[in-house]
Amino acid sequence: MKLLYFAWLKTKTGLSEEDVSPPENVATVGELLTWLEGRGPEFADALSDRDAIRVAVNQAFAKNSDPIGPNDEVALFPPVTGG
Amino acid sequence: MIRVQEQDFDIGKELAALTGGNTAIGGLAVFVGLVRDIAGGSDIQAMTLEHYPAMTEKMLAEIEAEARERWPLEASLIIHRYGRLEPGDQIVLVAAASAHRDAAFEACQFLMDWLKTKAPFWKLEETDAGAQWVDARSSDDAAAARWVKQDPDAAE
Numbered sequence: 001m002k003l004l005y006f007a008w009l010k011t012k013t014g015l016s017e018e019d020v021s022p023p024e025n026v027a028t029v030g031e032l033l034t035w036l037e038g039r040g041p042e043f044a045d046a047l048s049d050r051d052a053i054r055v056a057v058n059q060a061f062a063k064n065s066d067p068i069g070p071n072d073e074v075a076l077f078p079p080v081t082g083g
Numbered sequence: 084m085i086r087v088q089e090q091d092f093d094i095g096k097e098l099a100a101l102t103g104g105n106t107a108i109g110g111l112a113v114f115v116g117l118v119r120d121i122a123g124g125s126d127i128q129a130m131t132l133e134h135y136p137a138m139t140e141k142m143l144a145e146i147e148a149e150a151r152e153r154w155p156l157e158a159s160l161i162i163h164r165y166g167r168l169e170p171g172d173q174i175v176l177v178a179a180a181s182a183h184r185d186a187a188f189e190a191c192q193f194l195m196d197w198l199k200t201k202a203p204f205w206k207l208e209e210t211d212a213g214a215q216w217v218d219a220r221s222s223d224d225a226a227a228a229r230w231v232k233q234d235p236d237a238a239e
Contacts, residue, residue: 006135007205008216056203059138075135075203079219082132082163082204083116083175083195 001070003036005046006077009053012046021070029055030064032074052078084159085143087134089166092176101158102180108157110184112191114177120170122217125210132165132174135203139163146197150179153193154186161194163204193230200227
């Protein structure tokens with residue numbers, strides 16, 4: 001699974017993208033966020049305010065209950081501020 | 084048409100190309116977003132727009148398609164820049180053309196409101212106090228929400 005980080009999520013995690021293989025019981029967006037939070041202090045800090053995080057699966061906005069799989073591209077970012 | 088680009092755009096040329104040859108167009112509404120020199124009381128020296136290329140193109144295309152479904156548009160255009168911009172620089176151009184002005188005005192406002200809340204761009208402002216990511220504004224959410232279609236059968 002490919003993960004992408006944007007804006008302050010990139011700053012806080014120190015990563016713009018990475019490949020991860022979460023355990024099999026990580027099957028939804030919400031479960032992925034919880035798993036990521038446990039990977040270290042920088043992830044716990046970056047993901048501490050869930051309301052401030054938006055997730056896209058394969059370039060489409062996703063909800064916590066949406067499923068994820070090993071071939072998905074999952075992006076984490078704050079609410080958008082373009083225009 | 085949608086375009087995501089680093090370089091500046093020439094409004095006159097873009098609009099001429101958009102409407103050229105189509106004499107069914109009676110009204111063209113245009114919005115241009117510029118980099119302001121002040122935000123929250125701090126002077127802005129520059130702003131860097133980051134985006135998520137694959138998703139940006141997809142979302143802008145979806146937003147444009149939605150506008151063309153809702154209003155009888157003869158032409159539409161969204162150009163959004165990314166990269167480092169300075170105060171006074173153009174950030175975004177949105178244009179909607181129709182036979183009559185109401186559709187053009189409404190579609191132009193819709194395109195901007197939805198772009199502000201759905202297109203994956205993020206602004207990093209450079210001020211004397213350092214660089215800061217811009218927070219999303221609840222007023223932008225409210226502006227976008229007024230275009231969400233209500234189910235006519237839903238209880239009020």
